[in-house]
Amino acid sequence: MSWIIAIAIIVLGVVLTLIRAMLGPTAADRMVAVDSMTTITTALLVLLALYFKRYIYLDIALVYAVLAFVATLAVARYMEGGL
Amino acid sequence: MGKLSRFIFTSLVLFILWLFLTSTFRSQEVLIGLIFSLVIALFTYNSFTEKGLRNLSPRKVFCAFLYLPYFFWQMIKANFDVAYRVLHPKMPIRPGIVHVKTKMKTDLGKLVVANSITLTPGTLTLDVIDDNMLIHWINVKTDDVEKASEEIPGVFEKCLKEFLE
Amino acid sequence: MLTAIGWFLIYFGAFFLFLGALGIMRFPDVYNRLQAGTKCTTLGALSTSIGVGFLHPAWLPKTFIIALFILLTNPISSHALGRASYRSGVKLWEKSVVDKCKEFKECVEEENE
Numbered sequence: 001m002s003w004i005i006a007i008a009i010i011v012l013g014v015v016l017t018l019i020r021a022m023l024g025p026t027a028a029d030r031m032v033a034v035d036s037m038t039t040i041t042t043a044l045l046v047l048l049a050l051y052f053k054r055y056i057y058l059d060i061a062l063v064y065a066v067l068a069f070v071a072t073l074a075v076a077r078y079m080e081g082g083l
Numbered sequence: 084m085g086k087l088s089r090f091i092f093t094s095l096v097l098f099i100l101w102l103f104l105t106s107t108f109r110s111q112e113v114l115i116g117l118i119f120s121l122v123i124a125l126f127t128y129n130s131f132t133e134k135g136l137r138n139l140s141p142r143k144v145f146c147a148f149l150y151l152p153y154f155f156w157q158m159i160k161a162n163f164d165v166a167y168r169v170l171h172p173k174m175p176i177r178p179g180i181v182h183v184k185t186k187m188k189t190d191l192g193k194l195v196v197a198n199s200i201t202l203t204p205g206t207l208t209l210d211v212i213d214d215n216m217l218i219h220w221i222n223v224k225t226d227d228v229e230k231a232s233e234e235i236p237g238v239f240e241k242c243l244k245e246f247l248e
Numbered sequence: 249m250l251t252a253i254g255w256f257l258i259y260f261g262a263f264f265l266f267l268g269a270l271g272i273m274r275f276p277d278v279y280n281r282l283q284a285g286t287k288c289t290t291l292g293a294l295s296t297s298i299g300v301g302f303l304h305p306a307w308l309p310k311t312f313i314i315a316l317f318i319l320l321t322n323p324i325s326s327h328a329l330g331r332a333s334y335r336s337g338v339k340l341w342e343k344s345v346v347d348k349c350k351e352f353k354e355c356v357e358e359e360n361e
Contacts, residue, residue, distance in 0.1 A: 002255060005259075006262045006296075009263065009266050010262050010265050010266070012269070013265045013270075016270060016272065017269045017273075019273065020272050020273055020281075026278070026333075027336075028278045028333035028336065028338045029281065031329060032272065033285075035285065035325055035326070036285035036286075039289040039292075039293050039318065039322060040265050040292070042297075042318065043265060043292060043296040043297065046297045046311065046314065047258070047300065050303060055306075055307060058307065058311065058314065059310075062313065065314060065317055072329065075332075076325070076332040077332070079333065080331070081336070102309075104309070104313060106306070106310060158287075158291055161287050161291075162267075162287055162291045165284050166264070166288075168271075169267055169284060170267075170270075174274065174275070178279065178280055179347065180347050198327075201323040201326060201327060202287060202290060207283050208323075208330075209279075209330045209334055210334070219279045219330065221280060
């Protein structure tokens with residue numbers, strides 16, 4: 001039972017960042033919200049691996065973290081005008 | 084610095100990373116990991132490290148172990164600071180961008196100082212131009228260059244100068 | 249004992265992840281949001297993944313790698329975002345105290361293009 005409270009708190013956080021990503025006045029606001037959302041989602045994926053008791057799900061969290069990092073860097077370069 | 088020392092350091096780091104990733108000591112896995120870390124190190128040692136095995140000298144490792152607990156303590160303090168500012172109904176923030184000078188010479192030193200500044204209370208590195216750092220401060224106490232340099236990176240540089248330079 | 253530590257770390261992390269999201273919602277401009285987002289989500293994700301590792305000691309190496317990766321890359325991506333948003337001309341909050349960035353021509357050069 002205790003896992004559902006932790007997952008509920010984190011999902012609430014994801015929803016808040018999602019609202020900011022929809023509201024955000026500028027593109028930079030949206031990108032900041034999405035960047036935080038990916039980090040929160042990584043933690044959520046680790047918790048899901050605990051819930052389903054599958055070791056292999058941790059790999060998904062790791063790959064997701066790597067790809068989110070690359071995506072953020074690419075968008076930042078694009079906003080700067082260097083891409 | 085010798086090429087061999089840099090090559091050995093790179094393959095050592097890659098091999099330890101492989102051991103953590105597979106988290107097993109079965110002989111086939113260890114053998115494959117050893118082969119691949121050697122092959123990858125052959126191609127990447129040039130851009131991976133500058134100092135090679137000198138990074139592992141006992142004094143540097145000791146200083147790194149002294150630095151880590153201090154860093155984590157600062158990080159937890161930073162989080163409670165942000166929590167206070169977020170949960171306070173009036174949001175007590177006075178943001179601004181200040182300019183500080185860093186004493187670190189190497190690129191790695193600048194990187195570690197900038198990352199540490201980002202994760203510690205109320206400060207965020209925006210830009211690094213040569214030895215000038217532009218820092219977004221959530222609660223500006225002073226806009227003087229000298230005083231701000233004492234306040235923000237001063238504490239870290241004293242610790243880091245030992246083991247990075 | 250290990251289970252208790254693990255659950256404590258998971259709840260600690262979940263609480264700070266939520267606070268980071270709340271900070272992103274409440275703060276007035278990009279740079280303040282970036283502060284809340286980076287600090288809180290880094291510690292939150294770190295503590296949650298280490299906590300899962302404490303609950304399943306066999307998983308500890310991999311969760312440790314995830315935590316290390318987040319610790320190393322999150323400040324870099326926030327730094328890239330902050331720099332990009334300053335150079336693309338995002339204004340500071342109107343109540344900001346000081347802006348030393350104007351003195352450097354590297355920062356404002358691309359704003360005028």
